[in-house]
Amino acid sequence: MTSLAGKSVLLIVGGGIAAYKVHELVRLLKTRGAGVRIILTKAAEQFVTPLSLASLSGERVYTSLFSLTDEVEMGHIQLSRAADLLVVAPATADLMAKMANGLADDLASTALLATDKPVLIAPAMNVRMWRHPATQRNVDILRRDGINIVGPNDGEMACGEFGPGRMAEPGEIVSSIIAMLTPRAQPLVGKxxxxxxxxxxxxxxxxxxxxxxxxxxxxxxxxxxxxxxxxxxxxxxxxxxxxxxxxxxxxxxxxxxxxxxxxxxxxxxxxxxxxxxxxxxxxxxxxxxxxxxxxxxxxxxxxxxxxxxxxxxxxxxxxxxxxxxxxxxxxxxxxxxxxxxxxxxxxxxxxxxxxxxxxxxxxxxxxxxxxxxxxxxxxxxxxxxxxxxxxxxxxxxxxxxxxxxxx
Missing domain, CATH: 3.40.50.10300 (CoaB-like)
Incomplete structure (x- = not known):
């Protein structure tokens, strides 16, 4: 199992039903030795709790841009600088639109705009939202900006519709993180x-x-x-x-x-x-x-x-x-x-x-x-x-x- 010891991941959790999968994502990252800090958007707090993710990560979970304690030291800047990689999962249509257009009106979007580190996003949304021309324009912009994307997968949605829009599974996201963070030995080159x-x-x-x-x-x-x-x-x-x-x-x-x-x-x-x-x-x-x-x-x-x-x-x-x-x-x-x-x-x-x-x-x-x-x-x-x-x-x-x- 590839080690991520010494690597730090800043996980930004968007507000969608797929947020329940981030518990397994955090567990897999911790199993590989990665340090995981977490930012929850206000919408994400409707699906998962800071306490559950703090228990899994062993770190405080951040939720507010206007925390006096954090922002005395410019917390949104330090969070993004201290990480080796920023991961957005689930990346909602709203979060992707903010990223594509440089908006920064909460802790998550501000940290993303302030970072100079690589970013990986795992989109998750209704199939119609994913296929909407506005979302696809934002995807094109993000790719041109160097943002890495894993998923979305095809499958049945919580809303009952079927098609692309399901967030990639935690194991798939970890595989993408490993590929981005570890110059891995490749014993099967030429095979x-x-x-x-x-x-x-x-x-x-x-x-x-x-x-x-x-x-x-x-x-x-x-x-x-x-x-x-x-x-x-x-x-x-x-x-x-x-x-x-x-x-x-x-x-x-x-x-x-x-x-x-x-x-x-x-x-x-x-x-x-x-x-x-x-x-x-x-x-x-x-x-x-x-x-x-x-x-x-x-x-x-x-x-x-x-x-x-x-x-x-x-x-x-x-x-x-x-x-x-x-x-x-x-x-x-x-x-x-x-x-x-x-x-x-x-x-x-x-x-x-x-x-x-x-x-x-x-x-x-x-x-x-x-x-x-x-x-x-x-x-x-x-x-x-x-x-x-x-x-x-x-x-x-x-x-x-x-x-x-x-x-």
Whole structure:
């Protein structure tokens, strides 16, 4: 896990429902050793409290531009100067408009105008507000001013609408902070990493398909982590509602057969990681027309087995040096993963419990078990970005010339 020890972040929290995510953001930054000071806008205090954030950060939380105690020493100037990086999360439409137009009428906007340090913003707002021409003009201005932007993501809003506007997840924001603050060693420079992610969709007819609940979050987190380590990163993704990680080459697919064909076209590679939840079966012959009810009787579907992508690549002539599979199980997790390791011919299986009560499918956390020829290694519950970072660093070590992958 990349350390941020000795780094100082000034976190400016805007007033939006996404403000609840900053508790996890502060926790992740503190876990990495960063110092975190926090400014809350007046609107943000309607969603989170100074006390809760002070407890997590171990620092006083600042709220007022007109505090006599703070401003005797020009507090808004000192706060921005003492930080290595300013992070605005959530960055509301109002805050972004103030930044783009140089307004400074509260502590947050004044600190932003007074800083000469790098700034990262994580926009969050209703999809219509995000798409409004005024907001997009402000985004263009901020980018030209050198402001770094992470997100927003596509997804369902608190207001019930769907589209771009969800704040980036805390792990994504931390990844951006790390990239901005740490001249990181990149052991995978010159290496090629291929990652599959998300579900596949196997058509029944033009409007129906067989699929599963995979969100693709773990695979996309791995792609970000591989990029951070310097790899040429190819992400072969089924249909998901996630932003493409910057710098990653994304290749969209729908079916298992398309995913296999795309994987084969991207070989050879140094590392291949198969996180995609590939449908085991497809309809033998999908209907060219929408199936209709026939007297209330359901249609009879004949299923046939899909190609085994992990086993095919593991046994191919262009086999990557390291092949990693994922085993999503609901019972006997490590036992089934150990069997899969032997039958597929890969080097590692990352096993996890995807029972409904775990919240892994669609969630932001994961508890995994690394199954190899030498045994099982249990990892504690972590965010999916933390799992990705730790796993990619492990694979980079395994790829080093002095390390021999056990078979």
């Amino acid at each position: 090629k990493v291929v990652i599959t992610a998300g579900p596949t969709r196997e058509p029944i007819d033009p409007v129906r398909y067989i699929s599963n609940h995979s969100s693709g979050k773990q695979g996309y987190a791995l792609a970000r982590a591989a990029m951070e380590l310097g790899a040429e990163t190819i992400l072969i993704s089924g249909p998901v509602s996630l932003p493409i990680p910057p710098g990653v080459q994304m290749m969209p697919v729908e079916t298992a057969r398309e995913m296999l064909e795309t994987c084969e076209s991207e070989m050879p590679a140094d590392i291949a990681i198969f996180t995609a939840a590939v449908a085991d079966w497809r309809v033998a012959v999908d209907s060219p027309e929408k199936l209709k009810k026939a007297g209330g009787a359901p249609p009879s579907l004949t299923l046939t087995e899909n190609p085994d992508i992990l086993a095919t690549i593991s046994r191919s002539a262009n086999r990557p040096q390291i092949v990693v599979g994922f085993a999503a199980e609901t019972e006997h997790v490590t036992e089934h993963a150990a069997q899969k390791l032997k039958s597929k011919g890969c080097d590692l299986i990352i096993a996890n419990d995807v029972s409904k009560e775990t919240g892994v499918f669609g969630g932001d956390r994961n508890t995994v078990h690394l199954v190899s020829a030498t045994g099982v290694e249990d990892w504690p519950s972590m965010s999916k970005d933390e799992v990705a970072g730790k796993l990619m660093e492990r694979l980079a070590h395994m790829l080093a010339p002095q390390h021999k992958v056990p078979k």
